[in-house]
Amino acid sequence: MGKQLKPTQRKATIVPFIQSGEYFFKKGMKAYQLGDLYKAKKYFERAVQYDGNDASFAFQLALVLAELGEYQFSNQWLLKIIHELDETMYECFYFLANNFAYLGLFREAMKYAEMYLMHDPDGDFAEDLKDLLELLKIDREDVENDEQETLIAMQERARYLLEKEAFEEAIVLLETMVANYPEFWAAYNNLALAYFYSGNVQKAQEMVAQVLDRNPGNLHALCNLLVFYYYLRDGRQVDDLCETLSCVYPFFIEHRYKLGATFALVGRFDLAFRWLYHLYKIGYDGDEAFYYWLANAAYYTGHELFAKHIWEKVVTLNPDKQGEEPWALSAPPLDAELQRIIRWFYRKNTAEMLYGLYLFSQSPYKNDIAVSLAIRRYLPAHPLLRPFMDYFLFRMEETLPSYVANIDQIVKILMANNDEIEETLYISWFSVAINAIRDNELFANHAAWAAAVEYVWRRQQGMNVTQKSVAAKYHVSPSTVQKYVKRVKSLLS
Structure with a gap:
């Protein structure tokens, strides 16, 4: 036999996989930014295991x-x-003060708040900490530990009485707390609720006003005020205060729950779902009330399957809630205008369905959550439609891709520059948008897209129009219009 060639032996390339504190810290920051706190905690714990001397790892x-x-x-x-x-x-002193305040250890909280201001009086947290100090200082004199324990016990007793609707007994206890601890705002807020639900609206409003006068920005007081406006049917005040509170991002978990539950109670389920679902995602172990409001907020923002899943938890915690499901309520009747909008949803063309959604967002019913939910049931469960349903029906801008709002802005520009009856123009725009989404288009230049779509549409209608005239109409350059016209034609073809 002849000699055989030996197989060539290739050296393996070894790619080192080096795990370090920095590696896990970056993964933790990514999880934190995505709102996954439990995963972030796991990665940060690994980071400090690798490098226990890095203060930034420990701090995060x-x-x-x-x-x-x-x-x-x-x-x-x-x-x-x-x-x-x-x-x-x-x-660190600032966050120690916050943590001790939440634990009810106000003396310790004040100590660390004052330490921060002593070491860094002009620091980033100085102004916030001055406000926090006003919240923390039950009494400017020394408070003995047993007094603190007594206060916490009284607070828990008051909360129990409110939950049991024993309002008169709660009022007696809370009035005592307010008299003995004149800067303990939680007692004031609970007393305002007790007054309100016992029928003394004037005293409830006076109590909230007193808190906000002495402790401006107190979140619980603002939430209580919103509830009062809602029950008193003061729609303008409800809208104004909802707008204000929609910009608030609380630090404490308890405050996030308070905000979400309050929004749900007053029917702003879009804002409620943002906070309650956030708490659910980070693993918040809520009570029956938490799951009740989460299920309602989910259902009334179109997340029906998730709402039914959460409602199972409600019934498990309280079987008496069986039959109180939000979907057990009947849908409101639809008038002629809504019927006209709904007709667009029977079309097979997705662009026409999007046009129908846009029309609804401009209708008088745009803020009626029950009607929005009824409208959603006429639409197919199509993944492309879903973000537009969330936007046009429930105004959930924060959780959606930016292209959704940009597409909305462009159709508004088109409508502002053309007659309302030119519906095929607007449907043509939605057709362009649908195809461009697949190419990950962001639609940043609103005027250029509007000008190009109108030019192409008018030419298709046999109209004599120039790119120069359309450019002047939308205040963009002719060269920009020419560029976007090529893009629009390619998308339509």
């Missing part, structure tokens, strides 16, 4: 622990930073 872990309600563990890391890793990270 402490912040996540606080957001998860693990205040004592958060404090352990914050104290470790101050005493062992970096004594100049004065922001």
